[in-house]
Amino acid sequence: MSKTLLIYRLGSIGDTVVALPCFHAIARAFPRDRRIALTNIPVSGATSSLAEVLGGSGLIHGELAYPVGTRSPMALLRLRREILATGADRMVYLMPERSPLALRRDLLFLKTCGIDDAIGVSQETLRLRRLNERTGEVERECARLARSLTKLGPIDLGAPASWDLMLTPNEREIARKHLPEGPFLAINMGGKLASNDWGADKWTALLQMLSRRHPALGLVIVGGADDRERAECARLAWSGSTLNLCGKLSVRATAASLERAALFIGHDSGPMHLAAAVRVPLVALFGDNNPPKKWHPIGARQICLHDMCGVRRIAIDEVLASVEKLLLETVGSHCRVSRELCDLAAERSEHR
Structure with missing residues (x-):
């Protein structure tokens, strides 16, 4: 490795997964560089860091802790010393949309750290999210990030390779x-925000219906340790075999376990983005926390149900119809799927 390249990206699992195509593009553009992520470690006690998602993938070779929100001169001086010690003179800017003032402040500080070349900030029109004025939908975050890196060449968001987590044989064996x-x-009922929660009552009703319709399917619940108690309650609604993996696997082993699922159902959460990355069919539930499309995954056999009046407004029958539609497509015609449910799912997906 000849040089060190910084990659400035904050966030947790979902923030990292939507940037996967960019991390692959960076690795292709700078194959000999030592790629160090400048990121927040840890994000919080209940979430996982970028390093837990990409560590061992080969897409990054290390990370520096960025003290989010700090105004402490001592903390900033310590960070400056750490960046200077890497010898990096260029970086890739993979941050969310920032105000001109915040952007200038970032670049000024990084300049004092020896960073002369910041890739991804040169053109404001490429860096800012686009809005479809006809539909009111905003551009997906993954698309905005990819456009900001046009200097590195085209990034194909539709290619499965762009979403490859580079899981290892050992991680797959653990799963x-x-x-x-x-x-x-596979399901996940957790998430960082209460506004993304569909509700225990709706989950219970859905699981009871699905277990009666598909007695041959087992149920695997994934998530963090904080989700474990709730997952234990959810297991009671399933008549078949169940397994609670909340808090038992690493982020990457969780992704490897989702890779083997027939289908995933979950909130707008990190595990949902992991499921999308490993290309498992999924039904994702979105509420009013973010505008439509912004955090929707990209891929085939994915149904995103998004209600801007709140996630709890999504009907149980609507989720059931979407699940049955995907199971019919992926598992086979032996699944008990009513034509009415499939028609409902098709109608709803056309309007999402």
Whole structure:
């Protein structure tokens, strides 16, 4: 490795996964560089860091802790010393939309750290999110990030390789040892924000319906340690085999376990983005926390149900219809799927 390249990206699992195509593009553009992520570690006690998502992938070779929100001169001086010690003179700017003042402040500080070249900030029109005035939908975050890196060449968001987490054989073996032998449905009921919560009552009703319709399917619940108690309650609604993996696996082993699922259902959360990255069919539930499309995944066999009046406004039958539609497409015609449910799912997906 000849030089060091900084990659400035804050956030947790979802923020990291939507930037995966960019991390792959950076690795292609700078294959010999030592790529160091400048990121917040940890994000919070209940969430996971960028390093937990990409560590071991080869897309980054290390990380520096960025003290989010600090105004402490001592903390900033310490960070400056750490950046200077890397010898980096260029960086890739993968931050969310920033005000001109905040952007200038970032670049000024990084300039004092020896960073002369900041890739991804040169053209404001490329860096800012686009709005479809006809539909009111905003551009997906992954698309905005990819446009900001046009200097590195085209980034194909539709290519499965762009979303490759580079899971290792060992991570897949860990997942295999934890998982049941037969087919299973994976769910995640957690998330950082209460406004993204569909509600325990709706989850219970949905799981009861699905377990009656698909007795051959097991249920695997993934998430963090804070989700474990709630997951134990959800298991009672499933008549077949169940497994609570909340807090038991690393982020990357969780992704490897989702890779083996027949289908995933979950809130707007980190595990949902992991499921999208490993290309498992999924139903994702979105509320009013973010505008439509912004954090929607990209890929085939994905249904995003998004209600700007709140996630709890999404009907149980609507989720059930979407699940049944995907199961019919992916598992086969032996699934008990009513034509009415499939028609409902098709109608709703056209308007999402």
